[in-house]
Amino acid sequence: MNIHFIAIGGAAMHNLAIALKNKGYQITGSDDAIFEPSLSQLQKNGLLPENLGWFPEKISENLDAVILGMHAKKENPELLKAQELGIKIYSYPEFLYEQSKEKTRVVIAGSHGKTTITSMVLHALQYHHFDTDFMVGAPLEGFDCMVKLSSENDFIILEGDEYLSSPIDSRPKFLHYHPNIALVSGISWDHINVFKTEEEYVDAFRNFIKNITSGGILVYNEEDETVVKLVDEAENYFRKMPYKTPNYETKNGKTSVETEMGQIPLKIFGKHNLLNLEGARLICNQLGILDEDFYEAMMSFSGASKRLEKVKRNDDVILYRDFAHAPSKVKASVDAFTEQFPAMKKVGVLELHTYSSLNPAFLPKYKNTLAQLDEAVVFYDLEALKIKNMTPISPELIKDSFGKENLQVFTNADDLKNFWQNLEKSNAAFLMMSSGNLGGISLT
Incomplete structure (x- = not known):
């Protein structure tokens, strides 16, 4: 089969593209932005598009199917061309x-x-x-x-x-x-x-x-x-x-x-x-x-990637990262971390990154999710809110929603990096929670 991927760089999409190539299918794809690890994986498997962008000329009647990723828009020129030609269009599920x-x-x-x-x-x-x-x-x-x-x-x-x-x-x-x-x-x-x-x-x-x-x-x-x-x-x-x-x-x-x-x-x-x-x-x-x-x-299972994943653990520094971002996930991860390291000082950093977590109406669901931590930080990027055309959120609203008196709130990645670099890290356990990249701070 000849299959074209619109938005081939997605986390699920690029893996499906590779799997179908391994099965013997002819695969092409397009995207306007591709990040790691998708970029390296596509390049390794000979599937990385030569140029970023959308190219309707890639869509022809020779295709058996098009697989459409969530990153694309309804008005995507390749999608419109596929619809015009009557080519079968699938979502990846x-x-x-x-x-x-x-x-x-x-x-x-x-x-x-x-x-x-x-x-x-x-x-x-x-x-x-x-x-x-x-x-x-x-x-x-x-x-x-x-x-x-x-x-x-x-x-x-x-x-x-x-x-x-x-x-x-x-x-x-x-x-x-x-x-x-x-x-x-x-x-x-x-x-x-x-x-x-x-x-x-x-x-x-x-x-x-x-x-x-x-x-x-x-x-x-x-x-x-x-x-x-x-x-x-x-x-x-x-x-x-x-x-x-x-x-x-x-x-x-x-x-x-x-x-x-x-x-x-x-x-x-x-x-x-x-x-x-x-x-x-x-x-x-x-x-x-x-x-x-x-x-x-x-007995040998160490966990899925970024699910209470150990980054560093020695005599005086313990550092784990976790994908937690929704309230139920944050609470479960904090509870687990508290139970695992009861005698150590516990510090947590949470990035609010998704549309749900950045919605003022949803924020009260985070009440007391960080309560068991000795110190806690919430980070969200004000610029990200502007890009997503979302309602501005004040640090005061964050503190009130989480209900933690000593909560620190950062809205700028540089401020978070400075905090992290100057933080005394000995004799403590750190839990870094985000579905994003925590403002680009280095955890190693």
């Missing part, structure tokens, strides 16, 4: 479904934890030489590409995102997948630029559950009231498999989980990660991985 219609589709969904759970499942499968197709949203140790598509594998593991599919398809991505086996890790209102009310957001997950194939399986977090409500009201037929936080122990900075085989030491930590572990275990059970084999693999 649509195309993933087309590639997996004959496979058993395992879809991991939830407002938080889905990347980690998907990564745990893939780590266990790889550890035991279980070959499968997959798509995961973060780099994973031992995997060169975050998408794999084959003709021979029976299963595909998909991280199910609730965000929009493409500029011309406003359906949540995970509604395209029609899972045979599904997992929902939790539901907490996010993406408020798309889901204007909490009920709209919950409806997306309600529809996801409706899309489970007849006779399929749903693994779900029974500690989440909203998830339980949706499961109880679902009218379609599927097998229900609830999970909850297992018994575990954190001692001297080491976490172990209690199992029928005894205490199993882990590299990960935090209540939310132990809850993720249980969900991953049940998914792996459905794929034929026994508990003892699952825990054997998990």
Whole structure:
């Protein structure tokens, strides 16, 4: 097949492009901006466009399909040309479904934890030489590409995102997948630029559950009231498999989980990660991985990229970074960090980067999320607000919303860099939380 990618530089898009080239497809692509790691990966695989920009002449009747990324606009000249010629246009979740219609589709969904759970499942499968197709949203140790598509594998593991599919398809991505086996890790209102009310957001997950194939399986977090409500009201037929936080122990900075085989030491930590572990275990059970084999693999699992990822740890400095940006994610990461390092001074830096986190109406949901930290900093870039045409936010509103008296607020990257460079870093544990780049400060 000849396929052209509009916005090939996206995190998911460039991985899909590489996977399809590895499958033997002819791939071309365009984008007006490509950043690392997409740039290096595309260049390495011979897929980096010669020039940045949009070129309608790349779109011809010789193409079998166009895959459209979220970075493009509805008026994109390449998209308009493809529509004019009547070429089939897919969003990347649509195309993933087309590639997996004959496979058993395992879809991991939830407002938080889905990347980690998907990564745990893939780590266990790889550890035991279980070959499968997959798509995961973060780099994973031992995997060169975050998408794999084959003709021979029976299963595909998909991280199910609730965000929009493409500029011309406003359906949540995970509604395209029609899972045979599904997992929902939790539901907490996010993406408020798309889901204007909490009920709209919950409806997306309600529809996801409706899309489970007849006779399929749903693994779900029974500690989440909203998830339980949706499961109880679902009218379609599927097998229900609830999970909850297992018994575990954190001692001297080491976490172990209690199992029928005894205490199993882990590299990960935090209540939310132990809850993720249980969900991953049940998914792996459905794929034929026994508990003892699952825990054997998990002993070497160090986490997904930027999910409580260790950057530095020695006798007097502990530094972790985390993708946390939504309130539920921030609270879970701070709680885990506090439990893991109870005797140390704990300092947290949070960047507000997404449309939701920068919305004044959404800010009160961050109340007390940083409360357990000894010192906390919130950073957001005033220039980013202008670029996004968003309402200006005052530092006073930030402090009031978070409800932390000694909270420091920075609105300029240079001020944050100066603070970080001059900060006494010995005998403390640092948690850096952002879905952006923290103003460009160096963590090493």
